[in-house]
Amino acid sequence: MSRAKKNRAESIDPQSIPKAVVNRLSLYLRELQHVVRSGRETTSSSRLGSRLGFTDAQVRKDLAYFGQFGHPGVGYRCQELIEAIRRILGTDLGWPVALIGVGNLGRALLGYRGFNRQGFRITAAFDVEQAKVGAQIEGVEVYHLDQLEQVLLKHAIRVAVITVPATAAQEVADRLVDCGIEGVVNFAPVTISLPDSVSLVGVDLAIELEQITFSVVNRTNSR
């Protein structure tokens, strides 16, 4: 355990790695998983890049932050690179996740297959509505928010997903921080603030639609 930790720390200086590179690691991982499912065992930086719209140089440069993964005359061995990227992202460890807010979005995420596939398991859900507390949704127990601290401890949960209404998001985030949470993904459509010691990613589901309208509008005009 301590040896694995040491290898991890030796191979990465996280301060030197741009966020966009880490984001692209996730995309490479998805594409490699897709290649493996389609029955191939190896791939190349140009194949990997072309499916995702990046140059082969970009792919090689991104991966070079973390080590040397290609084999001469072979390219990348998919399964080997999948395991390396999962180790870099930390998802090989398997993460129990808390979900706060069992509305429609919370329920959707409880049933979202894409989490399990990548090494995340929503282990406990929380809400303040008594009618929801004690229910099992998609096999996950719903607790009252007042039980947050003890349940996080019991399941060794270090990361949480916020799916409460925008008006409650900051208060919930503060409670998570008080309970020692280390990372938060916020799906509520509002910006929240956390101490620098806690990792935070805000998800804004309208951004993807804006990227689409940008390209539709400009595609139309260029005809």
Add this chain to the structure above:
Amino acid sequence: MSRAKKNRAESIDPQSIPKAVVNRLSLYLRELQHVVRSGRETTSSSRLGSRLGFTDAQVRKDLAYFGQFGHPGVGYRCQELIEAIRRILGTDLGWPVALIGVGNLGRALLGYRGFNRQGFRITAAFDVEQAKVGAQIEGVEVYHLDQLEQVLLKHAIRVAVITVPATAAQEVADRLVDCGIEGVVNFAPVTISLPDSVSLVGVDLAIELEQITFSVVNRTNSR
């Protein structure tokens, strides 16, 4: 109308603009909206950048793709820059959106306030389950997928959101293309293929969690 289109086309050469820049425009827009809600009328590239973790030079360079927005001695007038960015992204036009797949995720998106706020209105929902067809959810009518073409035409819908199970996503996407859709946001946890003439963004909700675990793992090791 034609004059507005002309201005749009003159000011932007979309081929020359990296996707990451367009993505950051959305982030600037959110932050500017936040500044306005907090009661301030102007901001600067360094203020705008610091809240988002970018340098002021990055902010200025990104915006320079689209024109000159700062005022000497003032900085950015927030409302003016908000309107400019919405015009660039095309969201000032107001977009009716079709949603395909009224499961948990579909229902969540039908109630997601973040869409309306940015100029999107889900106008029609589709499913293949007869029990859902004819229902009104969050004020949106659910049609059978067989009515896709006529409903898209009737409401002049050019962009769609896919929230069906992974196994049905490609088939639904193909049907949307046959009906003349111009842009698709795919929330199904699977990669789909579309002709180059149709804009496509895939949303993978696990990617944000991976970014969190990367920083939690590396933060822990660096202690």
